[in-house]
Amino acid sequence: MLALVTTPGRAHTTEVTEVPDAAARPGEVLLRPLCVGVCGTDREISEGLFGVAPDGEERLILGHEVLARVEAGGHGFTRGDIVCATVRRSCRHCLACEEGSPDGCLTGDYLERGITRLHGFAAELVAEAPEHLIRVPAGLGPLAVLAEPASICCRGIRHAEAIAGRQPWARRRTLVLGTGAIGMLGTYLLRLGGYDVWTAGRSPATEERARLAAACGAAYFSVAETSPVDVAAEVGGFDVVLEATGDAQAMIDTMSLLGRNGVACLLGIDGRPRDVCIDGRVLGVDAILQNRALFGSVNAHREDWESAVHALDEARRRWPDAVESFIGLTVGVDAFAKAFAHRGVKATLTFEGL
Template sequence: MKSITITPLKPGSVRFEEVPAPVPAPGEVLVKLLEAGICRTDVEIFEGLYGEPPAGSASLVLGHEALGRLEDGGLVVPMVRRSCGGCANCLGGSPDMCSTGNFTERGIKGLNGMLCEYIAESPAYLVPIKPEARPYAVLAEPMSVVAKGLRQAGLIQGRLAWEPKKALVLGAGPIGLLAALTLRAQGRETVVVARRPAGSLKAGIAEACGARYVSTAQTPIPDLAAKYGLFDLVFEATGSADAALDCLGAAAINGAVCLTSVTGGSSAKHVDAARLNRELVLGNRAVFGTVNANRVDFENGLAYLERINSLFPGLLQKLFTSRVPLEKAAGVFKDQAEEIKTVVEISRG
């Protein structure tokens, strides 16, 4: 079958390649893949920053954001992470909270991905999709990351009476914009801050759902609070370590900061550590990181997408900035300022 494959840790080794089609093991079903989204994680694997082939193989099929069809015609979105089989969280059904790090992830770590024609999968890792969700269901995986972040914020903030009125979203990539759309659909006053100038496509999408868009060119993150006040919920999705640190100062008393950026490499930054610590302590502020998602987050995420699609018709489609056939997908792994979500079209069937 056709696939987009990489030799992990070897920059630029991505290629369109014929690989053997999977044969379902007992208990598994065959999933015909229809389309797959590309994200920053794929770009970083392309750049050789991380990625791990399946045991016994030198190459990895890329892709972890997919929509597929079962032989009975039903649509499904496969989940990304698989249990390590050894920790209490994995054994309890929460591999997204794996404590050992020995999990596998489709298209990322030790398990072939979904930029290919077929996968064989256990139904336990397949999330059913309503037929009417077909136009936007490829967003289910990135939306599951947003849904988990918001669910975790709610769980953590169960420590007090908390109903976030004002939210700050940092970053206007797919995760940032999906977070902004969700928060707006929940009726929260939302500010989106990102690098793109006012008037850009990303700014337009944020404004179309009723969020205020602020460009960091006009207002650097440390100046946000003075201009717009403090925020009950801060959702960070820029990919920038600087932004992740700077946004801590934007949280209100009793506020929560949800960090989602996987920042590569290392970077030094001067911070007023005494002030930062003092504000966290005196304000009962909570800061947490979140990665991956549980099945419930895919389900919640799909409900969010459905609501966004009915409240803001056509807006989700604006996130799809380019579509390429699988044969040409080896050329799409780069960051582009106006690019939001590239979708690889695998099959129309």
């Protein structure tokens, strides 16, 4: 079968090539991927900066955002069922993984499909254990490929609410920083949750991403024109800030955007070695006197995946035109370079017809 493979650690090795057919071992379900979403993680792996091949192998099949059709039924699934699959797998030797929460793995020895020591889903066929499959509501269609980034947002929001909920707090004003897939989905999920949402990006307020954010009722502003600090001062501080910029300075700055009892959730990654700075009084005075909190969040629990597909379905019903246009490019897997170069909210690769 054909698959999109790369050699982790070596740039420019990504190619569509023949690999041994996937087969379902006892207890697994055989799936035919319909489309696979592409994100910054895939680009980084493809550039040789990230990713680990399975033990004893040199190459890694890419793809961790999948929408697939059940090819051979069994284990509660019927041929033709449409499913997504979660990404992270248990390290098998920590409390969190033992309790079904590899998103909170305590050892860091977890595996991730298409990223760390497990082949991904960008192939004509894949096998997966049924407990890692998420049923897709009928009608959600190709949009379900957004379940992976949406599950990251669901976990971030769920944890922010849990942390904020340790004391009485106002569940009103939220700020989303960034308008990539995570920022845009975060904006929509917070609107579904009944929050007032401000979304900040680099694009001028006249561009497509601004239009998309505004389509669900969020107030968009461009950080090139307006400082988030000024907006925070104007509204009286945010109750929740969701950061999805991938810029460590923007991450630490979230602390200054919070109101009393506010919580900031960091979802971006910035591995650049550099110092970032913060006014000492924001940390040394405001954070304490106003009970502010800042935390990071990665990956998602199965319950976040379930929430994600249902939230996507609800978002699709409420704002159909906008949500449909999140996927700005769909190409066959052999044109993967085009998808990797796409700078819209989401690009996907298709497998049907190979």
